[in-house]
Amino acid sequence: MSYTRTDEAYGSSSYHKRSRNIYTQQGGYNQRSQQSVQLNYDYEEGQSHQPQQRKVGHRRTVDYTGTVARWRHKRVVCPYSKEPGVVRPKKDYIIDVFPPSAYCDNPISSTTVKFVHSSVNKVRHPVNLVRWTPEGRRLLGASSSGEFTLWNGMSFNFETIMQAHDQAIRAGEWSHNDDWFLSGDQEGIVKYWQPNMNNVKVLAAHREAVRDLSFSPTDAKFVTASDDSTLKIWNFNEGQEERTLTGHGWDVKCVNWHPTKGLIVSGSKDNLVKLWDPRTGKCLTTLHGHKNTITRAQFEPTRGDLLATSARDQTARIFDIRMMRDIAVLRGPSCDITTLAWHPIHHSLLATGDFNGAIHFYLLDTYQSGAAASLSSAAVSVGGSSSSQTASVAQTARSFEPVQSVPYAHESAIWSMEFHPMGHILCTGSNDKFTRFWCRARPGDSAAFKDGYHLGNENPQGSTYGADRHGHGGGH
Known part of the structure; x- marks a missing residue:
């Protein structure tokens, strides 16, 4: 693996005092070294910039253990009751949603x-x-x-x-x-x-x-x-x-x-x-x-x-x-x-x-x-x-x-x-x-599928839809 020595100089005496040798792999600078030099340079100029924080992504999960546990508990407490109860159209009643087997009717x-x-x-x-x-x-x-x-x-x-x-x-x-x-x-x-x-x-x-x-x-x-x-x-x-x-x-x-x-x-x-x-x-x-x-x-x-x-x-x-x-x-x-x-x-x-x-x-x-x-x-x-x-x-x-x-x-x-x-x-x-x-x-959820993922060509959020429109091969 070959390395190159890169000396950067901007023609400023103050910068020569801050210059350093950055050893990087052939083909480009090390990203962390670049950020370090830029931070030091901005700090001495009176501008302290922190690196941009990575956006935290939220992943949806569907955990059925809570609903199954509540349904089993209800069957133990009320063994003769076959009705799962009424779930009103409010988000406060999410806890009362049972597995599909509870809604046979x-x-x-x-x-x-x-x-x-x-x-x-x-x-x-x-x-x-x-x-x-x-x-x-x-x-x-x-x-x-x-x-x-x-x-x-x-x-x-x-x-x-x-x-x-x-x-x-x-x-x-x-x-x-x-x-x-x-x-x-x-x-x-x-x-x-x-x-x-x-x-x-x-x-x-x-x-x-x-x-x-x-x-x-x-x-x-x-x-x-x-x-x-x-x-x-x-x-x-x-x-x-x-x-x-x-x-x-x-x-x-x-x-x-x-x-x-x-x-x-x-x-x-x-x-x-x-x-x-x-x-x-x-x-x-x-x-x-x-x-x-x-x-x-x-x-x-x-x-x-x-x-x-x-x-x-x-x-x-x-x-x-x-x-x-x-x-x-x-x-x-x-x-x-x-x-x-x-x-x-x-x-x-x-x-x-x-x-x-x-x-x-x-x-x-x-x-x-x-x-x-x-x-x-x-x-x-x-x-x-x-x-x-x-x-x-x-x-x-x-x-x-x-x-x-x-x-x-x-x-x-x-x-x-x-x-x-x-x-x-x-x-x-x-x-x-x-x-x-x-x-x-x-x-x-009055409109369960009318969000940004189900609007097709009218999708205003620019989601993954439309990213692969061309690929019609390989199907049944």
């Missing part, structure tokens, strides 16, 4: 429309996947660079980053026993991870990208969906392929295993939603409801009777698997719906994210009557293919509009979203390279 109170924090890596890449750890203490984000990033679940600050895959990560899921995490990438590779992010196994699962994967209820098997138009069922312990499910005519974009039953749902670029029997590998039913690529298909986690699907036809649909038809059409956004997430506590509440970066919340207990209601023909294939004997029955599908929306949540498409296991925080990952956290509105 009021799911609208669990809509997460309040911005909390925006997290981004130093080297920015589109965020393709966000998953909470099973205990909810951290959030795992996966990017197009193949990196895992862990964020703190309460203060939302950076914890660690690691290179997990060589290509973009497209899929990931925790096992039901919370002991394993599976991830899939653009090259068709599936990796096994322990909770400490130790990689223990690598599978060459598909010839093309793995778009989604899901565990069976017992965690003994898992299923993968790929752009090679196939689904594969794997033995988890042995890492061996057991069965290949064929029937889609194009890329398979999503898959989900029923939380309690031997039933698999898949969605494809061929606009079809298929239900499969994992024991025989045969297609049970094909649902013809969407008119474009299926982007997400997910069973309702608490009861399992409903199936939610989203597509690039600007709609999301709710199917009742007991009747094998769509019972609701979720409308509202004027662009493609890219992802959705069921609330973990309230079975009638779900959120969707669209291609323009907006978040919409739907409550299935509400019904838009009159002109908003639409008739949908649910064509159900009973043989497993569209050429089989088809029973087309005109059924009335209720049309739902969003109960709440965040119109400018992201600058670009939202690729992934997931609720915290307790249901009080929603996390979103987007093509604009940001990971954002949203919580419930506090008492007294």
Whole structure:
């Protein structure tokens, strides 16, 4: 390492007495030495200037321990009272806000429309996947660079980053026993991870990208969906392929295993939603409801009777698997719906994210009557293919509009979203390279999302919005 000796002289005899040798690294002055000389010079001239103090930043936190403790105490003191009490719209009543599980009869109170924090890596890449750890203490984000990033679940600050895959990560899921995490990438590779992010196994699962994967209820098997138009069922312990499910005519974009039953749902670029029997590998039913690529298909986690699907036809649909038809059409956004997430506590509440970066919340207990209601023909294939004997029955599908929306949540498409296991925080990952956290509105917040972070192009505070408007690559 080379050093240079720098002698500074301003032509003043008084300054020559104050001059000193400053040894710095090649290429520039040492900042602290410069500040020291400037302080001495200003002091002798009668002007004492202190170095500019660094501005203290305030980080928002969402600590749920207080609300959980108060709710548990209330249940002990009043064991026969199921009502959480009235929370008046004043900030003094923040202490009386309980976890979402306390408001089973009021799911609208669990809509997460309040911005909390925006997290981004130093080297920015589109965020393709966000998953909470099973205990909810951290959030795992996966990017197009193949990196895992862990964020703190309460203060939302950076914890660690690691290179997990060589290509973009497209899929990931925790096992039901919370002991394993599976991830899939653009090259068709599936990796096994322990909770400490130790990689223990690598599978060459598909010839093309793995778009989604899901565990069976017992965690003994898992299923993968790929752009090679196939689904594969794997033995988890042995890492061996057991069965290949064929029937889609194009890329398979999503898959989900029923939380309690031997039933698999898949969605494809061929606009079809298929239900499969994992024991025989045969297609049970094909649902013809969407008119474009299926982007997400997910069973309702608490009861399992409903199936939610989203597509690039600007709609999301709710199917009742007991009747094998769509019972609701979720409308509202004027662009493609890219992802959705069921609330973990309230079975009638779900959120969707669209291609323009907006978040919409739907409550299935509400019904838009009159002109908003639409008739949908649910064509159900009973043989497993569209050429089989088809029973087309005109059924009335209720049309739902969003109960709440965040119109400018992201600058670009939202690729992934997931609720915290307790249901009080929603996390979103987007093509604009940001990971954002949203919580419930506090008492007294009359306009929870009309602050400087949700005004889009009209943002007067010059926040991080608009910093990355150009980056449309690397998405699903």
